[in-house]
Amino acid sequence: MAQRVHLLLSIIFFLTLIRFSSQQGLSFVYNGFDQDQGYIHLDGVARIHNPGGILQLTDNTTLQKGHAFFNRPFDFGSDQPISFSTHFVCALVPKPGADGGGGGHGTAFVLSSSTDLTQAYPTQYLGLLNTSSNGSPTSQILAVELDTVETAEFDDIDNNHVGIDENSLHSVVSASASYYSEREGRNKNLTLLSGDPIHVWIDYEDTLLSVTLAPLKIDEKPRKPLLSRNINLTAIFPGGKAFVGFSASTGTLVSYQYILGWSFNFSTSITSSLQSLDISKLPAVPHPKKKPKKTSPLLIILVVILALVVMAVLGGVFVYRRKKYAEVREPWEKQYGPLRYSYKRLYKATGGFNSDGRLGKGGFGEVYKGTMPNGGGDIAVKRLSHGAEQGMKQFVAEVVTMGSLQHKNLVPLLGYCRRKRELLLVSKYMEGGSVDQYLFQDDKPPLSWSQRVAILRDIASALCYLHTGASQVVLHRDIKASNVMLNGNLQGFLGDFGMARFDDNLAASATAAVGTIGYMAVELTSTGTSTRTDVYAFGAFMLEVACGRRPFDPEMPIENRHLVKWVCECWRKGSLVDAMDARLGGKFSLGEVEMVLKLGLLCTCVVPDSRPTMEQVVQFLNRHQELPDFSPDTPGIGVSVPVLRGIPSLAITYTSEISSPSISSSSANNSMFISHTILYGDGR
Ligand SMILES: *[C@@H]1O[C@H](CO)[C@@H](O)[C@H](O)[C@H]1NC(C)=O
Ligand SMILES: *[C@@H]1O[C@H](CO)[C@@H](O)[C@H](O)[C@H]1NC(C)=O
Ligand SMILES: *[C@@H]1O[C@H](CO)[C@@H](O)[C@H](O)[C@H]1NC(C)=O
Ligand SMILES: *[C@@H]1O[C@H](CO)[C@@H](O)[C@H](O)[C@H]1NC(C)=O
Ligand SMILES: *[C@@H]1O[C@H](CO)[C@@H](O)[C@H](O)[C@H]1NC(C)=O
Numbered sequence: 154m155a156q157r158v159h160l161l162l163s164i165i166f167f168l169t170l171i172r173f174s175s176q177q178g179l180s181f182v183y184n185g186f187d188q189d190q191g192y193i194h195l196d197g198v199a200r201i202h203n204p205g206g207i208l209q210l211t212d213n214t215t216l217q218k219g220h221a222f223f224n225r226p227f228d229f230g231s232d233q234p235i236s237f238s239t240h241f242v243c244a245l246v247p248k249p250g251a252d253g254g255g256g257g258h259g260t261a262f263v264l265s266s267s268t269d270l271t272q273a274y275p276t277q278y279l280g281l282l283n284t285s286s287n288g289s290p291t292s293q294i295l296a297v298e299l300d301t302v303e304t305a306e307f308d309d310i311d312n313n314h315v316g317i318d319e320n321s322l323h324s325v326v327s328a329s330a331s332y333y334s335e336r337e338g339r340n341k342n343l344t345l346l347s348g349d350p351i352h353v354w355i356d357y358e359d360t361l362l363s364v365t366l367a368p369l370k371i372d373e374k375p376r377k378p379l380l381s382r383n384i385n386l387t388a389i390f391p392g393g394k395a396f397v398g399f400s401a402s403t404g405t406l407v408s409y410q411y412i413l414g415w416s417f418n419f420s421t422s423i424t425s426s427l428q429s430l431d432i433s434k435l436p437a438v439p440h441p442k443k444k445p446k447k448t449s450p451l452l453i454i455l456v457v458i459l460a461l462v463v464m465a466v467l468g469g470v471f472v473y474r475r476k477k478y479a480e481v482r483e484p485w486e487k488q489y490g491p492l493r494y495s496y497k498r499l500y501k502a503t504g505g506f507n508s509d510g511r512l513g514k515g516g517f518g519e520v521y522k523g524t525m526p527n528g529g530g531d532i533a534v535k536r537l538s539h540g541a542e543q544g545m546k547q548f549v550a551e552v553v554t555m556g557s558l559q560h561k562n563l564v565p566l567l568g569y570c571r572r573k574r575e576l577l578l579v580s581k582y583m584e585g586g587s588v589d590q591y592l593f594q595d596d597k598p599p600l601s602w603s604q605r606v607a608i609l610r611d612i613a614s615a616l617c618y619l620h621t622g623a624s625q626v627v628l629h630r631d632i633k634a635s636n637v638m639l640n641g642n643l644q645g646f647l648g649d650f651g652m653a654r655f656d657d658n659l660a661a662s663a664t665a666a667v668g669t670i671g672y673m674a675v676e677l678t679s680t681g682t683s684t685r686t687d688v689y690a691f692g693a694f695m696l697e698v699a700c701g702r703r704p705f706d707p708e709m710p711i712e713n714r715h716l717v718k719w720v721c722e723c724w725r726k727g728s729l730v731d732a733m734d735a736r737l738g739g740k741f742s743l744g745e746v747e748m749v750l751k752l753g754l755l756c757t758c759v760v761p762d763s764r765p766t767m768e769q770v771v772q773f774l775n776r777h778q779e780l781p782d783f784s785p786d787t788p789g790i791g792v793s794v795p796v797l798r799g800i801p802s803l804a805i806t807y808t809s810e811i812s813s814p815s816i817s818s819s820s821a822n823n824s825m826f827i828s829h830t831i832l833y834g835d836g837r
Pocket of ligand 5: 418
């Protein structure tokens with residue numbers, strides 16, 4: 154509603170501003186051309202845009218002209234003084250993408266005896282004249298040109314000039330577009346084809362025609378005009394009558410040329426004053442959007458190069474990730490599918506095998522703690538490096554078999570993952586750590602005697618299961634304190650079974666000597682691993698747990714270096730208790746201590762066949778059976794060096810109720826040892 158009232162008021166306002174009186178004068182004001190368009194004569198491509206009322210003389214079409222005239226002429230007699238003033242705001246907008254390339258051709262303010270300029274040419278003729286009318290007095294044209302193309306034909310000074318044209322495009326006077334800055338006191342250049350609105354004032358007073366320019370932001374007309382020239386209007390317009398208006402043209406170069414507002418006053422007096430334009434009411438200059446540029450070959454090449462770079466980077470990332478998470482998978486592994494972990498999953502679970510999560514480092518590899526997402530629990534991941542792929546199939550089969558072994562005192566093996574030169578084994582994480590930490594590190598509390606015996610029973614039971622309980626005999630091969638893990642309740646778990654084979658290379662056959670010094674039975678180097686060598690290692694472990702001393706301690710004096718020898722020595726001296734761990738503070742059961750130490754010595758007997766089986770060890774530990782009688786002087790007991798050839802054939806013979814391997818000396822024909830037959834009785 155308010156808008157309509159405003160519209161009505163504006164119409165009244167405009168109407169009152171147009172005054173004609175054929176004798177006294179003519180004046181009008183257009184603050185935009187949305188009103189009183191009926192007085193404007195348009196031709197060519199010229200048009201008024203509604204709403205907004207901007208007068209567009211040319212658009213982006215080539216070789217066009219546009220004219221706009223006020224359709225009433227002003228008359229001047231031959232003798233009376235006349236004057237006129239005009240002020241208009243124009244904008245010459247280059248075609249998008251033509252930056253620097255210019256545009257054409259220009260706009261002119263025109264006084265013409267006729268509104269019909271249809272015979273005129275576009276381009277450098279600016280829609281004013283043609284080749285035949287140019288320069289002819291019959292043309293009856295006076296123009297002020299704002300020329301944006303330098304035309305040599307008309308001796309143009311540059312491609313950004315203002316000129317006064319009398320019946321000819323060869324300007325009588327011209328100057329580069331500039332304005333006088335009152336503030337700076339000097340002339341400043343002005344770019345006509347900038348797209349920014351420009352004020353133009355043209356005054357004709359006392360035969361002097363002057364042209365003044367300024368950018369829109371300057372609101373006062375500068376005192377110094379750009380051009381001044383005496384003009385005899387009567388000579389140009391003998392008829393004493395002229396129309397006022399605008400003309401503009403395009404050539405092969407185009408620009409959008411607009412008139413935003415126009416005020417004009419003609420009077421038959423020596424001066425003329427002017428109704429000023431209301432700048433705030435002028436329409437806005439449309440700035441056409443940049444059309445997507447025709448892609449230059451250079452741009453295409455650049456884009457292609459960029460695309461290649463991006464692809465290379467992405468490819469690199471892909472290859473890097475593939476390499477980072479690469480695994481080795483073979484068809485035969487299908488059957489182990491559920492046990493197979495993806496490397497990525499393990500990588501994420503361990504925080505990229507962060508050294509903060511490293512639990513330990515052994516000769517065979519490193520162990521990392523990890524946490525499976527979504528409450529999958531904590532895991533321990535052992536990274537084993539290996540040289541050859543051969544034998545891998547068999548090994549993985551073994552690993553998987555071990556994964557299927559179930560015993561309450563075995564650390565559960567959850568699965569595996571294979572990469573080039575690397576095998577990863579995933580087992581449950583044991584929060585208690587390993588037994589050796591409790592025995593030798595001060596940051597863990599010492600274990601009580603009953604805890605130690607319980608752990609020994611746990612491990613014995615697990616080892617017994619490996620030797621006899623599973624569908625096939627499984628050798629541990631590397632029993633030692635650091636492979637015995639504890640949970641939060643200090644229950645013992647045997648870990649790492651079968652892993653010792655993995656030392657260095659898979660080619661390590663069952664006969665290769667692997668293990669840890671102090672836990673290795675002497676016959677290992679010759680006859681290889683067997684359940685007997687596991688028993689030997691377990692014996693060493695028993696002594697270690699009871700005495701709180703490593704089976705082999707190179708820092709001790711020579712005679713005490715071997716724990717086995719030293720314990721035996723204590724026994725020989727009649728004080729087995731001296732061998733006990735001082736940290737126990739004497740709190741232990743004497744009978745149990747003797748049993749454990751003697752059983753440890755029996756298990757570490759250098760004569761393999763004299764060692765008990767794990768089944769028997771379990772029986773002894775649980776006191777279901779008494780130890781056989783033997784003394785520190787029994788051959789093979791408490792000995793660490795294989796000086797055995799000379800040991801006389803021994804016949805400590807015990808009766809046994811439970812069946813035990815009845816080994817005769819002849820069965821050990823492959824052994825370098827002289828076989829001893831110890832028959833174990835249950836003593837019950
Ligand atoms: C001319 O301008 C109009 C919009 O003003 C546009 O649609 C057209 O594509 C332009 N033509 C050229 C040749 O730039
Ligand atoms: C030039 O224009 C005049 C009118 O101004 C016309 O009579 C004449 O034929 C035109 N000449 C050409 C070559 O177009
Ligand atoms: C102003 O324009 C003139 C003529 O085109 C030129 O010689 C001069 O270098 C220009 N000055 C500036 C400051 O651009
Ligand atoms: C203007 O031109 C007319 C006609 O050519 C001439 O009669 C008159 O004297 C001129 N006026 C001046 C001031 O030169
Ligand atoms: C036109 O100019 C004359 C002379 O200066 C002046 O008397 C008249 O008021 C002006 N007309 C308008 C509409 O400004």
